[in-house]
Amino acid sequence: MFHYINRIRKKIHWFHLVYLGIFFVFLTNTLYVTYPDEFVNILGGKFINMGKIPYKDYFDHHLPGAWYLSAILQWFSFGSYVLFRIWWAIFAFGCLFGVATYIKKNKPEAYPFYLGYFIIFPFITVYYWTHLFIADSLAFLFFSVIFWLLIIESFKKESKDKIIFLLSFINFLFVFSSLTFIYIAIPFYIWILYLMNRTKIDLKKSLKLIGICIAPYLVYGVYLLLSNSWKEFYISNFVYNTTLYISIPNYVKGPHFNPIKFALTLIFNFYETYIPLLVRIKEFNLFFPVDLTIALGSFILLLFLFIEN
Known part of the structure:
Protein backbone atom coordinates (compact mmCIF):
# COMPACT_ATOMS: atom_id res chain seq x y z
CA MET A 1 0.00 0.00 0.00
CA ILE A 235 -36.91 47.82 -25.96
CA SER A 236 -35.30 45.87 -23.09
CA ASN A 237 -31.65 46.19 -24.09
CA PHE A 238 -31.53 49.56 -25.82
CA VAL A 239 -34.53 51.76 -25.03
CA TYR A 240 -34.80 50.86 -21.34
CA ASN A 241 -31.06 50.78 -20.66
CA THR A 242 -30.24 54.04 -22.45
CA THR A 243 -33.23 56.02 -21.15
CA LEU A 244 -33.79 54.70 -17.63
CA TYR A 245 -31.18 52.23 -16.37
CA ILE A 246 -27.78 53.58 -17.38
CA SER A 247 -26.63 56.68 -15.54
CA ILE A 248 -23.23 57.82 -16.80
CA PRO A 249 -21.42 60.77 -15.16
CA ASN A 250 -20.78 63.66 -17.59
CA TYR A 251 -23.15 62.14 -20.15
CA VAL A 252 -26.03 64.41 -21.12
CA LYS A 253 -28.75 62.49 -22.94
CA GLY A 254 -30.11 63.96 -26.16
CA PRO A 255 -33.28 63.15 -28.11
CA HIS A 256 -31.41 60.27 -29.81
CA PHE A 257 -28.66 57.94 -28.61
CA ASN A 258 -25.27 59.02 -29.95
CA PRO A 259 -22.78 56.09 -29.76
CA ILE A 260 -19.75 58.32 -30.50
CA LYS A 261 -20.69 60.75 -27.75
CA PHE A 262 -21.30 57.82 -25.39
CA ALA A 263 -17.91 56.23 -26.20
CA LEU A 264 -16.05 59.54 -25.76
CA THR A 265 -17.76 60.04 -22.39
CA LEU A 266 -16.64 56.59 -21.23
CA ILE A 267 -13.07 57.31 -22.34
CA PHE A 268 -13.13 60.69 -20.55
CA ASN A 269 -14.52 59.15 -17.34
CA PHE A 270 -11.89 56.41 -17.47
CA TYR A 271 -9.14 59.03 -17.85
CA GLU A 272 -10.59 61.10 -15.01
CA THR A 273 -10.51 58.13 -12.60
CA TYR A 274 -7.49 56.13 -13.83
CA ILE A 275 -4.90 58.94 -13.71
CA PRO A 276 -5.71 59.98 -10.10
CA LEU A 277 -5.61 56.28 -9.17
CA LEU A 278 -2.08 56.01 -10.59
CA VAL A 279 -1.04 59.09 -8.60
CA ARG A 280 -2.35 57.47 -5.40
CA ILE A 281 -0.15 54.40 -5.90
CA LYS A 282 2.69 56.12 -4.03
CA GLU A 283 0.49 56.14 -0.90
CA PHE A 284 -0.92 52.62 -1.42
CA ASN A 285 -3.88 53.22 0.83
CA LEU A 286 -5.15 49.82 1.97
CA PHE A 287 -8.75 51.08 1.98
CA PHE A 288 -8.95 50.18 -1.75
CA PRO A 289 -6.00 47.78 -2.22
CA VAL A 290 -7.48 45.89 -5.17
CA ASP A 291 -8.17 49.05 -7.20
CA LEU A 292 -4.63 50.30 -6.67
CA THR A 293 -3.11 46.91 -7.46
CA ILE A 294 -5.09 46.61 -10.70
CA ALA A 295 -4.13 50.16 -11.69
CA LEU A 296 -0.45 49.46 -11.05
CA GLY A 297 -0.54 46.07 -12.78
CA SER A 298 -2.35 47.38 -15.87
CA PHE A 299 0.02 50.35 -16.15
CA ILE A 300 3.11 48.11 -15.93
CA LEU A 301 1.59 45.74 -18.52
CA LEU A 302 0.85 48.60 -20.95
CA LEU A 303 4.35 49.98 -20.44
CA PHE A 304 5.87 46.52 -21.03
CA LEU A 305 3.84 45.97 -24.21
CA PHE A 306 4.81 49.43 -25.50
CA ILE A 307 8.53 48.77 -24.90
CA GLU A 308 8.43 45.26 -26.39
CA ASN A 309 6.61 46.37 -29.54
Missing part, protein backbone atom coordinates in the same frame (compact mmCIF):
# COMPACT_ATOMS: atom_id res chain seq x y z
CA PHE A 2 2.78 2.42 0.94
CA HIS A 3 4.40 1.60 -2.38
CA TYR A 4 1.35 2.89 -4.27
CA ILE A 5 1.12 5.97 -2.05
CA ASN A 6 4.76 6.82 -2.80
CA ARG A 7 4.17 6.36 -6.54
CA ILE A 8 1.19 8.72 -6.42
CA ARG A 9 3.15 11.24 -4.34
CA LYS A 10 5.98 11.28 -6.89
CA LYS A 11 3.52 12.00 -9.70
CA ILE A 12 2.04 14.99 -7.85
CA HIS A 13 3.78 18.24 -8.79
CA TRP A 14 3.59 21.47 -6.83
CA PHE A 15 1.33 23.10 -9.41
CA HIS A 16 -1.25 20.32 -8.91
CA LEU A 17 -1.53 21.44 -5.29
CA VAL A 18 -1.78 25.07 -6.43
CA TYR A 19 -4.67 24.19 -8.75
CA LEU A 20 -6.34 22.22 -5.98
CA GLY A 21 -6.02 25.24 -3.68
CA ILE A 22 -7.47 27.58 -6.32
CA PHE A 23 -10.37 25.21 -6.94
CA PHE A 24 -11.04 25.06 -3.20
CA VAL A 25 -11.30 28.88 -3.10
CA PHE A 26 -13.73 28.79 -6.05
CA LEU A 27 -15.89 26.29 -4.17
CA THR A 28 -15.66 28.29 -0.93
CA ASN A 29 -16.87 31.40 -2.77
CA THR A 30 -20.10 29.59 -3.66
CA LEU A 31 -21.08 29.72 0.01
CA TYR A 32 -20.78 33.50 0.26
CA VAL A 33 -23.72 35.89 -0.27
CA THR A 34 -26.61 35.85 -2.76
CA TYR A 35 -27.97 38.56 -5.05
CA PRO A 36 -31.40 39.03 -6.72
CA ASP A 37 -29.94 39.16 -10.26
CA GLU A 38 -28.72 35.59 -9.78
CA PHE A 39 -32.26 34.32 -9.37
CA VAL A 40 -33.39 36.31 -12.42
CA ASN A 41 -30.75 34.48 -14.48
CA ILE A 42 -31.64 31.12 -12.95
CA LEU A 43 -35.32 31.74 -13.67
CA GLY A 44 -34.42 32.76 -17.24
CA GLY A 45 -32.59 29.46 -17.69
CA LYS A 46 -35.52 27.54 -16.20
CA PHE A 47 -37.90 29.21 -18.66
CA ILE A 48 -35.63 28.25 -21.58
CA ASN A 49 -35.67 24.63 -20.41
CA MET A 50 -39.48 24.87 -20.30
CA GLY A 51 -39.50 25.92 -23.95
CA LYS A 52 -40.25 29.60 -23.39
CA ILE A 53 -38.67 32.14 -25.76
CA PRO A 54 -36.59 35.01 -24.30
CA TYR A 55 -37.99 38.50 -25.05
CA LYS A 56 -41.27 36.97 -26.18
CA ASP A 57 -42.53 34.96 -23.21
CA TYR A 58 -40.40 36.85 -20.67
CA PHE A 59 -37.79 39.61 -20.68
CA ASP A 60 -35.11 41.47 -18.73
CA HIS A 61 -32.79 44.35 -19.56
CA HIS A 62 -29.72 42.11 -20.04
CA LEU A 63 -28.50 40.09 -22.99
CA PRO A 64 -29.44 36.41 -22.62
CA GLY A 65 -25.95 34.84 -22.38
CA ALA A 66 -26.34 34.11 -18.66
CA TRP A 67 -29.80 32.61 -19.25
CA TYR A 68 -28.55 30.09 -21.78
CA LEU A 69 -25.63 29.04 -19.58
CA SER A 70 -28.02 28.85 -16.63
CA ALA A 71 -30.26 26.52 -18.65
CA ILE A 72 -27.33 24.17 -19.27
CA LEU A 73 -26.11 24.22 -15.65
CA GLN A 74 -29.61 23.43 -14.42
CA TRP A 75 -29.54 20.14 -16.32
CA PHE A 76 -27.09 18.92 -13.66
CA SER A 77 -28.37 20.88 -10.65
CA PHE A 78 -31.63 18.96 -10.07
CA GLY A 79 -33.36 22.08 -8.75
CA SER A 80 -30.69 22.75 -6.13
CA TYR A 81 -29.32 26.29 -5.83
CA VAL A 82 -26.27 24.95 -3.97
CA LEU A 83 -25.47 22.51 -6.78
CA PHE A 84 -26.05 25.26 -9.35
CA ARG A 85 -23.52 27.49 -7.60
CA ILE A 86 -21.00 24.62 -7.52
CA TRP A 87 -21.43 23.94 -11.26
CA TRP A 88 -20.95 27.65 -11.95
CA ALA A 89 -17.70 27.55 -9.95
CA ILE A 90 -16.58 24.44 -11.86
CA PHE A 91 -17.37 26.14 -15.18
CA ALA A 92 -15.43 29.30 -14.28
CA PHE A 93 -12.47 27.29 -12.96
CA GLY A 94 -12.54 25.06 -16.05
CA CYS A 95 -12.38 28.03 -18.44
CA LEU A 96 -9.38 29.54 -16.67
CA PHE A 97 -7.72 26.14 -16.28
CA GLY A 98 -8.08 25.62 -20.03
CA VAL A 99 -6.25 28.91 -20.63
CA ALA A 100 -3.53 27.81 -18.19
CA THR A 101 -3.05 24.55 -20.10
CA TYR A 102 -2.83 26.42 -23.41
CA ILE A 103 -0.30 28.94 -22.08
CA LYS A 104 1.85 26.23 -20.49
CA LYS A 105 1.99 24.39 -23.82
CA ASN A 106 2.42 27.35 -26.18
CA LYS A 107 4.17 30.04 -24.13
CA PRO A 108 5.69 28.43 -21.02
CA GLU A 109 7.67 31.57 -20.07
CA ALA A 110 4.35 33.38 -19.53
CA TYR A 111 2.89 30.54 -17.47
CA PRO A 112 4.09 31.79 -14.02
CA PHE A 113 2.50 35.20 -14.67
CA TYR A 114 -0.82 33.64 -15.62
CA LEU A 115 -0.65 31.29 -12.65
CA GLY A 116 -0.30 34.34 -10.42
CA TYR A 117 -3.42 35.83 -12.01
CA PHE A 118 -5.25 32.52 -11.66
CA ILE A 119 -4.43 32.46 -7.94
CA ILE A 120 -5.76 35.97 -7.25
CA PHE A 121 -8.78 35.67 -9.58
CA PRO A 122 -11.20 34.05 -7.08
CA PHE A 123 -10.19 36.58 -4.42
CA ILE A 124 -10.83 39.49 -6.81
CA THR A 125 -14.22 38.08 -7.77
CA VAL A 126 -15.39 37.64 -4.19
CA TYR A 127 -14.15 41.18 -3.40
CA TYR A 128 -16.26 42.64 -6.23
CA TRP A 129 -19.10 40.07 -5.92
CA THR A 130 -18.41 38.78 -9.43
CA HIS A 131 -18.27 35.24 -8.06
CA LEU A 132 -22.07 35.44 -8.22
CA PHE A 133 -23.92 34.15 -11.28
CA ILE A 134 -24.69 37.53 -12.84
CA ALA A 135 -24.08 39.04 -16.28
CA ASP A 136 -21.03 41.04 -15.19
CA SER A 137 -19.45 37.92 -13.66
CA LEU A 138 -19.80 36.01 -16.91
CA ALA A 139 -18.44 38.97 -18.87
CA PHE A 140 -15.43 39.27 -16.52
CA LEU A 141 -14.71 35.56 -16.94
CA PHE A 142 -14.76 35.75 -20.75
CA PHE A 143 -12.77 39.00 -20.60
CA SER A 144 -10.05 37.22 -18.61
CA VAL A 145 -9.98 34.31 -21.06
CA ILE A 146 -9.77 36.39 -24.24
CA PHE A 147 -7.41 39.00 -22.79
CA TRP A 148 -4.81 36.44 -21.77
CA LEU A 149 -5.13 34.54 -25.05
CA LEU A 150 -4.68 37.79 -27.00
CA ILE A 151 -1.58 38.63 -24.96
CA ILE A 152 -0.08 35.19 -25.57
CA GLU A 153 -0.90 35.25 -29.29
CA SER A 154 0.66 38.72 -29.59
CA PHE A 155 4.03 37.34 -28.51
CA LYS A 156 3.91 34.49 -31.02
CA LYS A 157 5.32 34.97 -34.50
CA GLU A 158 2.15 33.68 -36.10
CA SER A 159 -1.31 32.65 -34.92
CA LYS A 160 -3.20 29.70 -36.34
CA ASP A 161 -6.48 30.46 -38.08
CA LYS A 162 -8.46 28.21 -35.74
CA ILE A 163 -7.15 30.17 -32.73
CA ILE A 164 -8.07 33.46 -34.41
CA PHE A 165 -11.60 32.20 -35.08
CA LEU A 166 -11.86 30.88 -31.51
CA LEU A 167 -10.87 34.31 -30.19
CA SER A 168 -13.61 35.95 -32.26
CA PHE A 169 -16.19 33.54 -30.83
CA ILE A 170 -15.04 34.12 -27.24
CA ASN A 171 -15.33 37.85 -27.87
CA PHE A 172 -18.91 37.26 -29.03
CA LEU A 173 -19.61 35.40 -25.78
CA PHE A 174 -18.11 38.37 -23.93
CA VAL A 175 -20.58 40.74 -25.62
CA PHE A 176 -23.46 38.24 -25.38
CA SER A 177 -22.95 38.19 -21.61
CA SER A 178 -23.20 41.94 -21.15
CA LEU A 179 -23.60 44.64 -23.80
CA THR A 180 -22.12 47.11 -21.29
CA PHE A 181 -18.62 46.10 -22.34
CA ILE A 182 -19.05 46.55 -26.09
CA TYR A 183 -16.50 49.39 -25.92
CA ILE A 184 -13.90 46.81 -24.83
CA ALA A 185 -15.02 44.13 -27.29
CA ILE A 186 -14.58 46.42 -30.32
CA PRO A 187 -10.83 47.00 -29.64
CA PHE A 188 -10.53 43.24 -29.10
CA TYR A 189 -11.95 42.65 -32.59
CA ILE A 190 -9.37 45.10 -33.98
CA TRP A 191 -6.66 43.27 -32.01
CA ILE A 192 -7.78 39.93 -33.48
CA LEU A 193 -7.71 41.42 -36.99
CA TYR A 194 -4.18 42.68 -36.33
CA LEU A 195 -3.03 39.21 -35.27
CA MET A 196 -4.20 37.80 -38.59
CA ASN A 197 -2.44 40.49 -40.65
CA ARG A 198 0.68 41.29 -38.61
CA THR A 199 3.13 39.54 -40.96
CA LYS A 200 1.33 40.28 -44.23
CA ILE A 201 -2.00 41.91 -45.00
CA ASP A 202 -4.29 39.26 -46.41
CA LEU A 203 -7.53 40.82 -47.67
CA LYS A 204 -9.22 37.47 -48.32
CA LYS A 205 -8.50 36.15 -44.81
CA SER A 206 -9.47 39.49 -43.28
CA LEU A 207 -12.86 39.46 -45.00
CA LYS A 208 -13.36 35.85 -43.90
CA LEU A 209 -12.54 36.82 -40.31
CA ILE A 210 -14.93 39.79 -40.43
CA GLY A 211 -17.64 37.46 -41.74
CA ILE A 212 -16.98 34.97 -38.93
CA CYS A 213 -17.07 37.78 -36.34
CA ILE A 214 -20.38 39.09 -37.67
CA ALA A 215 -21.98 35.64 -38.16
CA PRO A 216 -23.07 34.98 -34.52
CA TYR A 217 -24.79 38.38 -34.36
CA LEU A 218 -26.53 37.76 -37.69
CA VAL A 219 -27.66 34.29 -36.59
CA TYR A 220 -29.09 35.68 -33.35
CA GLY A 221 -30.67 38.57 -35.25
CA VAL A 222 -32.40 36.13 -37.60
CA TYR A 223 -33.55 34.13 -34.55
CA LEU A 224 -35.07 37.29 -33.04
CA LEU A 225 -36.93 37.99 -36.29
CA LEU A 226 -38.19 34.42 -36.72
CA SER A 227 -39.31 34.17 -33.09
CA ASN A 228 -40.92 37.63 -33.30
CA SER A 229 -39.01 38.72 -30.19
CA TRP A 230 -36.85 41.44 -31.77
CA LYS A 231 -39.12 44.31 -30.67
CA GLU A 232 -39.01 43.41 -26.96
CA PHE A 233 -35.28 42.67 -27.28
CA TYR A 234 -34.73 46.18 -28.62
